[in-house]
Amino acid sequence: MSMHRSRTSAGARQDVPVKRASPVKAKAGLYSVVQRQFGRAANYLEMDPGIRAILGSTMNEIGVHFPVKMDDGRVEIFTGYRVQHNNALGPFKGGVRFHPSVDIDEVRALASWMTWKTSLVGVPFGGAKGGIKIDPAKYSENELERITRRFTFALGSNIGPEYDIPAPDVNTNARIMAWILDTYLSLMPSPERQASTHVVTGKPVETGGSLGRESATGRGVVFTIEEWALNNGLPLEDATCFIQGFGNVGSWAARLMKKRGARLLAVEDMFGAIRSSHGIDPDDLHEHVSRKGSILGFPGAEEIGHESFLRTKADIFIPAAMESQITAETAPLLQVKLVAEGANGPTDPDGDAVLQRRGIHLIPDILCNSGGVIVSYFEWLQNKRGEYWEEDEVNEKLQKRIVAAYRRVAHRASRRPWEPGGEARLDWRMAAYAVALSRLGTAYKERGIFP
Numbered sequence: 001m002s003m004h005r006s007r008t009s010a011g012a013r014q015d016v017p018v019k020r021a022s023p024v025k026a027k028a029g030l031y032s033v034v035q036r037q038f039g040r041a042a043n044y045l046e047m048d049p050g051i052r053a054i055l056g057s058t059m060n061e062i063g064v065h066f067p068v069k070m071d072d073g074r075v076e077i078f079t080g081y082r083v084q085h086n087n088a089l090g091p092f093k094g095g096v097r098f099h100p101s102v103d104i105d106e107v108r109a110l111a112s113w114m115t116w117k118t119s120l121v122g123v124p125f126g127g128a129k130g131g132i133k134i135d136p137a138k139y140s141e142n143e144l145e146r147i148t149r150r151f152t153f154a155l156g157s158n159i160g161p162e163y164d165i166p167a168p169d170v171n172t173n174a175r176i177m178a179w180i181l182d183t184y185l186s187l188m189p190s191p192e193r194q195a196s197t198h199v200v201t202g203k204p205v206e207t208g209g210s211l212g213r214e215s216a217t218g219r220g221v222v223f224t225i226e227e228w229a230l231n232n233g234l235p236l237e238d239a240t241c242f243i244q245g246f247g248n249v250g251s252w253a254a255r256l257m258k259k260r261g262a263r264l265l266a267v268e269d270m271f272g273a274i275r276s277s278h279g280i281d282p283d284d285l286h287e288h289v290s291r292k293g294s295i296l297g298f299p300g301a302e303e304i305g306h307e308s309f310l311r312t313k314a315d316i317f318i319p320a321a322m323e324s325q326i327t328a329e330t331a332p333l334l335q336v337k338l339v340a341e342g343a344n345g346p347t348d349p350d351g352d353a354v355l356q357r358r359g360i361h362l363i364p365d366i367l368c369n370s371g372g373v374i375v376s377y378f379e380w381l382q383n384k385r386g387e388y389w390e391e392d393e394v395n396e397k398l399q400k401r402i403v404a405a406y407r408r409v410a411h412r413a414s415r416r417p418w419e420p421g422g423e424a425r426l427d428w429r430m431a432a433y434a435v436a437l438s439r440l441g442t443a444y445k446e447r448g449i450f451p
């Protein structure tokens with residue numbers, strides 16, 4: 001394995017393996033995936049055409065090009081986006097992603113999923129998403145700080161504590177949220193600064209972040225898996241799983257699955273995949289990744305190819321990396337009972353159809369990975385009220401909310417509605433959409449549409 005000097009998203013120089021060609025196929029129009037999912041759900045709900053038109057489009061799309069001075073004195077121009085999909089239920093809310101794949105289509109899709117997610121889990125937010133088209137591994141920490149701050153400046157009053165609240169996503173973390181916070185506050189009149197720390201969530205605890213936010217998405221994934229396991233008679237202490245992505249969501253899910261006694265058989269990150277039939281210790285792997293920058297080279301595990309990774313025989317697969325991983329081509333390879341979607345949009349509609357045909361259960365993304373936005377809501381509330389909650393309290397409240405959402409979806413899925421093609425059980429993605437869209441539809445009916 002060849003090595004080169006590179007930098008992580010946090011900017012620290014490390015020895016990491018050379019990035020291999022991504023196993024992810026080029027995303028053909030992620031927003032069209034959202035439109036297909038939404039269209040199916042809207043048909044099923046016989047949604048009012050006016051409300052359908054509103055929810056089927058985004059509200060605001062902000063694109064910015066901004067210059068940043070590099071360490072060597074050069075000036076580079078970056079492109080960033082913030083898409084505000086809908087705020088019928090509360091302020092726009094959604095993460096900020098730093099990735100070369102970021103474009104307006106991807107951000108529109110991710111923003112729409114946020115609207116469905118916040119509605120499904122009943123937090124008073126709308127949906128938004130943002131990002132910068134950038135490979136953060138190519139920049140120093142100082143450059144990343146300047147890029148983040150300049151992006152925040154360019155967004156200006158398009159974000160705000162009661163208007164649009166960013167959070168971490170792929171390749172962004174608490175430190176980056178602290179830079180957004182500091183830049184935003186610096187642009188405000190001094191007397192208003194202290195009352196505005198809830199402009200961003202996922203902050204470091206010392207700057208007003210919530211205990212439990214860092215682990216929240218992975219923890220939520222595991223709470224939903226626990227509930228599924230209970231309902232399907234699978235003791236988690238006997239269960240096996242494998243995980244794609246070992247960043248925030250994947251590594252927390254792995255470590256918390258270990259606490260429930262489950263065995264981790266294989267892991268994949270952007271550099272490659274590893275497997276061990278004896279099981280991979282996620283705490284040791286986490287430590288390995290923090291030193292090496294990748295899962296590769298982990299002692300006791302063999303390196304395997306992408307297809308072999310997908311063919312891993314286990315009870316549960318947790319995709320926790322990027323979109324469009326489970327497709328018509330890859331879904332037939334899976335040999336699992338459950339797919340728990342830690343990532344946003346890891347399964348496309350053709351992949352969904354294969355999973356259903358093969359009887360593989362699914363906990364859809366807008367439910368499975370909602371722990372992040374639930375605890376972001378708790379952080380926002382704590383900031384507004386000037387409170388600090390204990391971590392146990394945060395985790396308990398998270399469990400209560402996500403399990404309640406799980407049960408709403410399970411209840412909806414158990415009905416036997418009419419669907420084109422005959423009597424069919426409502427699949428879990430459509431059940432989650434039905435719950436989310438019904439709440440949004442009711443809000444629009446009650447408020448009416450101006451003018």
Ligand code: NAD
Pocket residue numbers: 022023024168169170171172217244245246247248249250268269270271320321322323342343344345369370372373
């Ligand atoms: P992250 O940057 O912390 O980690 C991403 C991981 O995916 C890394 O291990 C990376 O190596 C791996 N990866 C990237 N490209 C890959 C590829 N082509 N093949 C295999 N692995 C690849 O990101 P994260 O915050 O853990 O987010 C992961 C997913 O979860 C995203 O879909 C994100 O939108 C979603 N999500 C995150 C949060 C959150 O709170 N961070 C909340 C909800 C949903």
